[in-house]
Amino acid sequence: METDVVLFVNGGGVREKIAARAEETRADSAVAFRFAADGAEYLLRFAKTAVIQRTGGIAYRIELNPNKTTYTEIVTEYGFLSAEVKTLRAEILRKNGFHFKGEYELHYEGYVQRHQVSFFALGEGGMNQ
Numbered sequence: 001m002e003t004d005v006v007l008f009v010n011g012g013g014v015r016e017k018i019a020a021r022a023e024e025t026r027a028d029s030a031v032a033f034r035f036a037a038d039g040a041e042y043l044l045r046f047a048k049t050a051v052i053q054r055t056g057g058i059a060y061r062i063e064l065n066p067n068k069t070t071y072t073e074i075v076t077e078y079g080f081l082s083a084e085v086k087t088l089r090a091e092i093l094r095k096n097g098f099h100f101k102g103e104y105e106l107h108y109e110g111y112v113q114r115h116q117v118s119f120f121a122l123g124e125g126g127m128n129q
Contacts, residue, residue: 004019005020021035030047031098046100050100058074059075062104064090065090066088087103088104088114098119098120101116
C-alpha cells in the first residue's frame with residue numbers, strides 16, 4: 001500500500017527534510033517504507049532493529065541497534081568511509097500513526113559525528129497501526 005512519509009535528518013553538517021510518497025510493506029513483525037527523492041532511493045525497515053538504507057550519489061546502510069555496535073560503509077563520489085554506529089536512541093511511537101525517532105553516533109577514525117533522524121508515515125497505511 002502507498003502512504004505519505006516525511007524524513008528529517010540532522011547531522012554531519014546537513015539538515016534535510018524529505019517528503020515523499022512511499023510503498024509500505026509488511027512481513028512478519030517488520031514494516032518497511034521504500035521511496036525516492038532528489039535522485040536517491042530510500043528503504044527504512046523497522047523490526048527488532050531499525051535499518052536506514054540509501055542508494056544514489058551517496059549510499060549507505062545503517063542499522064540502529066541499542067544493544068550492540070554495528071558498522072557501516074558510506075559510499076561517496078570520493079570513495080568509501082567506514083564507521084562504527086553507536087545507537088543512542090531508536091524508538092517507534094504508534095500514537096497518531098507511525099513515528100520513528102533515532103539518534104546515533106558515527107565513529108570514524110579520529111572523529112565522531114552525531115545524527116538525529118525522525119520519520120513519520122502520514123498516509124492511510126501509517127495511520128492504521
